[in-house]
Amino acid sequence: MSQNQEIRCTLSVLVDNEPGVLARVIGLFSGRGYNIESLTVAEIDTKVSISRISIVTCGTPMVIEQIKAQLRRLVPVHDVDDLSDNSIHVERELALVKIVNTGSNRIEALRIAQSFRAHTVDSTLDSFVFEITGTSSKLAAFINLMKAIGDVEIARSGVCAMSRGKISNLKQRDDML
Amino acid sequence: MEGNTETNLTMSGADAILRVLEEQGVEVIFGYPGGAILPIYDSLFKSNSIKHILVRHEQAAVHAAEGYARSTGKVGVVLVTSGPGATNAVTGLTDALMDSVPIVCLSGQVPTHLIGNDAFQEADTTGITRPCTKHNYLVKESEKLCSTLHEAFHVARSGRPGPVVVDLPKDIQLSECEYINRQDRHGRRYKPIINPEKNKIIEVAKLLVNAKKPIIYGGGGIINSGPEASNLLRELVDLVEIPTTLTLMGLGALPHDNKFFLGMLGMHGTYEANLSMYNCDVMLNIGARFDDRITGNLKEFSPNSKKIHIDIDPSSINKSVPVDIPIISDAGSALKELIYELKKLKFKNSENRIGVWLRQINEWRSKKCLDFNQTGKIIKPQYAIKRLFEKTKNIETYITTEVGQHQMWAAQYYGFSKPNRWMTSGGLGTMGYGLPSAMGVQIAHPEKLVIDISGEASFLMNMQELSTLKQYKLPVKVFIINNQWMGMVRQWQQLIHGGRYSESYTDSLPDFKSLAESFGLEGLRAENVDQLDDVIDQMMASKSAVLCDIQVAKEENCFPMIPSGAAHYDMLLGPEDKQNKKVSKDGLALV
Numbered sequence: 001m002s003q004n005q006e007i008r009c010t011l012s013v014l015v016d017n018e019p020g021v022l023a024r025v026i027g028l029f030s031g032r033g034y035n036i037e038s039l040t041v042a043e044i045d046t047k048v049s050i051s052r053i054s055i056v057t058c059g060t061p062m063v064i065e066q067i068k069a070q071l072r073r074l075v076p077v078h079d080v081d082d083l084s085d086n087s088i089h090v091e092r093e094l095a096l097v098k099i100v101n102t103g104s105n106r107i108e109a110l111r112i113a114q115s116f117r118a119h120t121v122d123s124t125l126d127s128f129v130f131e132i133t134g135t136s137s138k139l140a141a142f143i144n145l146m147k148a149i150g151d152v153e154i155a156r157s158g159v160c161a162m163s164r165g166k167i168s169n170l171k172q173r174d175d176m177l
Numbered sequence: 178m179e180g181n182t183e184t185n186l187t188m189s190g191a192d193a194i195l196r197v198l199e200e201q202g203v204e205v206i207f208g209y210p211g212g213a214i215l216p217i218y219d220s221l222f223k224s225n226s227i228k229h230i231l232v233r234h235e236q237a238a239v240h241a242a243e244g245y246a247r248s249t250g251k252v253g254v255v256l257v258t259s260g261p262g263a264t265n266a267v268t269g270l271t272d273a274l275m276d277s278v279p280i281v282c283l284s285g286q287v288p289t290h291l292i293g294n295d296a297f298q299e300a301d302t303t304g305i306t307r308p309c310t311k312h313n314y315l316v317k318e319s320e321k322l323c324s325t326l327h328e329a330f331h332v333a334r335s336g337r338p339g340p341v342v343v344d345l346p347k348d349i350q351l352s353e354c355e356y357i358n359r360q361d362r363h364g365r366r367y368k369p370i371i372n373p374e375k376n377k378i379i380e381v382a383k384l385l386v387n388a389k390k391p392i393i394y395g396g397g398g399i400i401n402s403g404p405e406a407s408n409l410l411r412e413l414v415d416l417v418e419i420p421t422t423l424t425l426m427g428l429g430a431l432p433h434d435n436k437f438f439l440g441m442l443g444m445h446g447t448y449e450a451n452l453s454m455y456n457c458d459v460m461l462n463i464g465a466r467f468d469d470r471i472t473g474n475l476k477e478f479s480p481n482s483k484k485i486h487i488d489i490d491p492s493s494i495n496k497s498v499p500v501d502i503p504i505i506s507d508a509g510s511a512l513k514e515l516i517y518e519l520k521k522l523k524f525k526n527s528e529n530r531i532g533v534w535l536r537q538i539n540e541w542r543s544k545k546c547l548d549f550n551q552t553g554k555i556i557k558p559q560y561a562i563k564r565l566f567e568k569t570k571n572i573e574t575y576i577t578t579e580v581g582q583h584q585m586w587a588a589q590y591y592g593f594s595k596p597n598r599w600m601t602s603g604g605l606g607t608m609g610y611g612l613p614s615a616m617g618v619q620i621a622h623p624e625k626l627v628i629d630i631s632g633e634a635s636f637l638m639n640m641q642e643l644s645t646l647k648q649y650k651l652p653v654k655v656f657i658i659n660n661q662w663m664g665m666v667r668q669w670q671q672l673i674h675g676g677r678y679s680e681s682y683t684d685s686l687p688d689f690k691s692l693a694e695s696f697g698l699e700g701l702r703a704e705n706v707d708q709l710d711d712v713i714d715q716m717m718a719s720k721s722a723v724l725c726d727i728q729v730a731k732e733e734n735c736f737p738m739i740p741s742g743a744a745h746y747d748m749l750l751g752p753e754d755k756q757n758k759k760v761s762k763d764g765l766a767l768v
Contacts, residue, residue, distance in 0.1 A: 019315065019317075020303060020313075020315070023304070024307060027307055027308055062495060062499065066492065066495070066496055069492035072491065073490065074312075075311075075312040075332055076366070078366070
């Protein structure tokens with residue numbers, strides 16, 4: 001791979017869930033001119049107060065290395081895992097897609113939703129809200145189809161990701177407390 | 178906890194804060210009081226163990242703490258109030274971040290229930306200082322006060338040092354608080370790597386002795402590692418006899434008169450240092466960061482060398498220059514391991530090993546790129562600094578500078594033999610750094626000669642601190658290289674902007690001699706070359722702080738110079754060099 005070619009990369013970052021930690025991460029990206037394609041964050045362990053931040057970013061291999069090193073430098077950051085490193089990881093994203101249309105297009109929307117295994121979470125006489133989960137590209141495909149047959153409103157969660165196999169090291173943190 | 182006889186000791190938050198400082202070994206704090214920090218000042222009033230230096234502006238408090246820290250290796254401590262107190266400190270904090278100086282800055286904050294309310298003198302201090310500190314804290318619960326402060330010191334001084342802000346709401350300072358000892362902290366969450374991987378060090382040792390054109394390029398990481406690292410660098414250089422250059426931040430890590438020292442490198446570095454960097458086949462970077470002042474045009478930076486980079490900060494490695502052997506380590510421990518491994522190897526002395534390279538370097542040296550002509554009565558700035566060096570070199574002297582031409586001349590013409598004797602704003606390039614920094618150095622070394630080599634424009638930026646010098650009887654010497662221009666700005670305008678001197682002349686300068694006198698200090702003036710030595714002698718003899726107005730040639734430029742965007746081989750050596758080299762369009766956009 002060329003050193004100048006941009007690659008897409010998913011990072012999984014374990015941080016202390018303390019005030020300002022998200023601002024620190026986001027500030028790092030904006031301050032140093034890195035891209036954020038998507039970012040999700042939530043507490044995953046209430047006992048030791050740890051959050052996982054999943055970040056999808058892109059850049060040259062040198063920039064990606066730099067992003068990881070800069071993240072690791074932050075005091076509340078415990079672990080930065082580059083899930084794209086060996087691509088054995090799973091990624092999921094959730095979207096709520098509202099479509100407003102009538103007649104045969106309305107039936108078509110329902111049929112497409114079925115084939116994408118989207119759930120209907122709300123309906124009125126002239127609208128549906130579908131919930132769809134999958135990879136970002138699956139979501140994009142679904143949204144594109146919906147746009148072709150009605151007025152569409154979208155809310156996406158951003159990517160949630162995790163490595164396969166081994167357990168990420170939270171135990172170390174337990175020992176510290 | 179073992180040996181802890183003082184459990185359940187309760188006191189006010191403010192008292193606990195001071196106790197943490199005492200326990201952390203703090204002797205001096207630099208600060209300025211205000212509403213939101215009054216409880217700490219009240220506790221300070223009752224305490225005798227910590228000396229407080231009242232500065233005249235919070236920026237100066239941080240620079241003074243930097244001078245203190247850089248000349249001692251200890252953590253510098255700053256105390257400021259909320260709002261403007263904290264925002265005034267921002268320049269100093271950024272400076273400390275760029276130059277890796279360990280600082281703990283305690284700022285007052287409005288009480289927790291008013292935070293976010295646009296209260297009087299409220300500012301989002303943690304928000305504002307997040308990008309200009311290594312880490313910062315807002316203490317919202319008194320149970321966390323002591324542990325947070327202890328962690329702040331740990332973060333400031335460990336790994337790559339840096340500034341840490343602890344924002345302290347007034348109600349926390351007044352609340353009841355249980356004191357927690359330093360050793361009571363369980364585990365630490367900030368644990369930088371400080372020892373190198375052995376196999377990499379072995380590889381480096383072999384590379385160094387087999388190289389035909391090796392160079393060592395050392396930086397501030399060696400100084401930050403402590404004086405022992407500088408001793409080790411000298412030992413390494415004497416052992417393998419490899420030409421060595423130092424960055425602005427690294428000056429003093431190797432004595433200036435060492436046979437293998439090439440001088441400083443970079444934009445205003447020596448011809449021999451820069452050409453050696455360009456032509457080398459193995460480059461050992463210890464504790465420097467391939468800063469843009471050093472590399473010049475990245476595409477043409479040392480194209481044929483194998484590069485080894487030892488740095489305590491993993492994010493410094495492969496940031497701008499890809500390297501072949503990255504080593505995450507403290508400079509001192511890496512040097513120690515490297516010397517140990519080298520001693521196991523058999524290798525010839527430098528003459529038989531790299532004789533051709535040394536002769537090549539000597540040829541570059543013979544250009545004498547730092548030569549200048551002191552003719553006539555007008556003092557050349559280079560000459561002024563050279564005389565200052567000659568007269569002070571046998572006394573232990575601490576030098577600080579402001580930013581600009583005088584700073585580069587000081588780096589070029591003042592020779593340093595020991596680490597921690599040279600305090601200059603390298604990364605941020607903060608005009609107004611030198612005077613307050615010298616103040617901090619003088620506090621740490623009351624009996625030593627401390628000189629701020631200054632420029633008249635930079636001096637004006639923090640000259641209010643003359644009042645602090647007077648109050649604490651600090652005999653700091655301010656040696657103003659006065660050319661009436663913002664010299665470096667003028668130089669760039671001359672060389673790059675067609676001689677259009679836009680706003681770089683300082684009109685209406687004060688009479689520096691009477692200015693000093695009005696502060697109750699001594700003022701001296703040298704108008705021509707015959708007066709220079711006398712002024713330096715009088716300055717050194719004085720027990721008071723002295724302001725020296727050294728009136729120098731107005732339009733002297735700082736050479737050698739690598740114009741922005743150019744490569745190491747493309748240096749301007751003097752005024753006659755400028756005609757045939759144009760700054761590229763890309764270079765014009767660079768700073």
